[in-house]
Amino acid sequence: MENLQIESTTSQIILKLNKKGFTEQFLDSLIKRLKIEDLAQKSALDDKILKIADEINQDWWDKNGEEFLKNIAK
Numbered sequence: 001m002e003n004l005q006i007e008s009t010t011s012q013i014i015l016k017l018n019k020k021g022f023t024e025q026f027l028d029s030l031i032k033r034l035k036i037e038d039l040a041q042k043s044a045l046d047d048k049i050l051k052i053a054d055e056i057n058q059d060w061w062d063k064n065g066e067e068f069l070k071n072i073a074k
Helices: 024-042 047-068
Strands: 004-008 013-017
Touching: none
Parallel strands: none
Antiparallel strands: 004 013
């Protein structure tokens, strides 16, 4: 069996994952990501929110990035 099989029907896309082909941590992460994506699509968020999130993220890195990375070799 392949590690990943994708089937498409008229109303569903079916993902089949071989448990032996992936770590449990990867599968947990994948499922969480799919749930988050599902929730995000159901929300009324638009690109404005993403722009605000990017600005907040950039502001944080501008203020804290040097301190955060100070012990990491360059």
